[in-house]
Amino acid sequence: MTGTRVSPPDAASRDEPAVSTTDAEGLLLRLTAQLDGGTSGRGAQVLSLLTRRIADYRATPVVTFKVRVAGKVRNIGLKLEGVSPWRSVKGRTAISLVASVTPRIGDGARLVESTSGNLGVAMAELASDLGLPFTAVVDDKLPAAMRRRLRGAGAEVVVADGDGDDGLARRLETVRRICSADPAAIWTDQYENPFNPLVHELWTGPEILAQAPDAQALFIGVSTGGTLGGVSRAVRALRPGLKVVGVDVEGSRALGGRAGPRILTGIGAGRPARHLDGAAYDASEVVSSWSGARQCREWRGLTGLGLGGSSGAVLAAALRHLAAHPKLTRVLCLCPDLAENYADTIYDDDWAREQGLVAGAASPALR
Known part of the structure; x- marks a missing residue:
């Protein structure tokens, strides 16, 4: 400079100040109002915990x-x-992405996301709070410090190998392959x-x-x-x-x-x-x-x-x-x-x- x-x-x-519990409930209601269909059982438990996480934020x-x-x-x-x-900032994104898939969360579910780091860490820690396994799909450009943070947060880290510079394309292909092989895998899809x-x-x-x-x-x-x-x-x-x-x-x-x-x-x-x-x-x-x-x-x-x-x-x-x-x-x-x-x-x-x-x-x- x-x-x-x-x-x-x-x-x-x-x-x-933290978001009040009332405001947290209101924010989550405004988010989930966009969902098709209701949420019950395991998904409802997830929404309750998300409300508390927003209130602590x-x-x-x-x-x-x-x-x-x-x-x-x-x-x-x-x-x-x-x-x-x-x-x-990806902590906010993670809360919203998880809220979006609550109708699909049942016994045996696991979350999957392609990440360049920060979203993966937030998703891993949030998934751990929720008692859900999480798979972070990364590429070889991800710094070692971030890989350590992901694993420390409880994520399974899958490196999308392949030729070429388009790491994102390799990650997305890997995510689709994981979800195709495991019907219980839920891709939160930050891109779409x-x-x-x-x-x-x-x-x-x-x-x-x-x-x-x-x-x-x-x-x-x-x-x-x-x-x-x-x-x-x-x-x-x-x-x-x-x-x-x-x-x-x-x-x-x-x-x-x-x-x-x-x-x-x-x-x-x-x-x-x-x-x-x-x-x-x-x-x-x-x-x-x-x-x-x-x-x-x-x-x-x-x-x-x-x-x-x-x-x-x-x-x-x-x-x-x-x-x-x-x-x-x-x-x-x-x-x-x-x-x-x-x-x-x-x-x-x-x-x-x-x-x-x-x-x-x-x-x-x-x-």
Whole structure:
């Protein structure tokens, strides 16, 4: 971030209130109202536990930094979804995806999902609470630290082997093969399931708007498009004047780009995001994986706050966008996770040297 100065945050992480039990029941009712047919027996027990998990879920904090960008001080709020029960924004997604399949949960059921990490961890821990086995289908790009977290959370980890760079296609093929062989296997399907964006429309989006009443722009990374698509619906309904900026990385097709190599997990995809429509965002920023990773390392050095890879990409995109838009002075970045999953990659000096993240080089985010 050459030429950029960061002042200490206006407020440290605050003790945000948990969702009340009444609100949790209301949220779950709004989610399950979309289900075809009722839920009883084992599925009803699952819904009862999900209500309690939502009630325990505190609003994730927003920490605001004053950052001098292109000669002008801007207020950049970071909504830290890593400060949550399952350490990422995917905890909300996991609750909604599991709720969506409750009519199908019976004796012997197991959950299956393709994951690049965070959703798998949340699903594994939630499934463990529910007494359900969970299979996480990953590809060989998943960092070792994340694999350890998945297994530690109780997941069966299946690596989708195969040739080519399209890890997502291999994962989906493996999921279909598992479900075909086991009638009790239930795929929650984060890529097509409308409950993915729905939870962010009903929960994450309103929470953001309540915490950032004066924000002029909101930056959200994209993979499946669930978070971006859902939050943008809430914005359109509740504060249509707020600018929504979708963030992707080079080599990703999530926002229509050309497929290519990527070094970050948790952002980008090998196919266009299915949960987006033409109104999902007002503008887009596509940054290199390199700039996202470098942003993480620089930000920790400047502030002591370690961000996850997708969070670094979102922050890099916000800084570049601010440099080009001097009228924007108050923005918010949705940061999906923190540094803990990236000890073997972004925050490992040997890995950083291999990727060319050399100290003293100018950050691509502000070129």
